[in-house]
Amino acid sequence: MADKQKSELAIGDEIHGFILESIDLLKEYQxxxxxxxxxxxxxxxxxxxxxxxxxxxxxLFKTPPVDDRGTPHIIEHCVLAGSKRFPVKDPFMTLLKGSAQTFMNALTYPDFTAYPAASPLEKDFNNLFAVYA
Structure with a gap:
């Protein structure tokens, strides 16, 4: 089954400035x-x-702390507070209410911050991606 999904991409191919460095067969994910x-x-x-x-x-962004004041976690919340492109007070909560998302969050770890989201609907997924990006 996984063999059917391997694309025609080859190591070294470039797409929109991104160079393909490796291709891995992931049996557990088929x-x-x-x-x-x-x-x-x-x-x-x-x-x-x-x-x-x-x-x-x-x-995912590397956010190593310089002290114990919680700055990376504060920045995580600030990032989700709107933007010029999406000028609403809380785009995160707006998306939670109006999206078909199956997972959406922001997580601060000891040395990085993650902003994950998921949706089974391609149009909704692309909208989530646009807001997060």
Whole structure:
């Protein structure tokens, strides 16, 4: 089944400035993992391709603390407080109420912060992605 999902991509291919560095067979997910790195920003993207109808993404940022005041967690909340593109007081709560999302959160860990979301509907997933991005 996983063999049917392997794309025609090859190591070294470039898509929108991202270079494909590795392809992994992920038997437990019945699919393939594609690791890309942006040639200018060095941003890393890992894409899992399989037949699961759930669409999921997570933005992760390194946020090592410099002290114990909780600055990364405060920043996590500030990031979710709206933007020029989405000028609502609390876009996170707006999405929770009006989205078909199956998972949406923001999580602060000891050395990184994650902003994950998921939806089985492609249009809703793309909207979540646009708000988070």
């Amino acid at each position: 699919g393939y993992g594609y690791f890309f790195r942006h040639r200018i920003t060095n941003m890393e993207v890992y894409h899992l391709a399989n037949e699961d109808r759930e669409n999921f993404f997570s933005f």
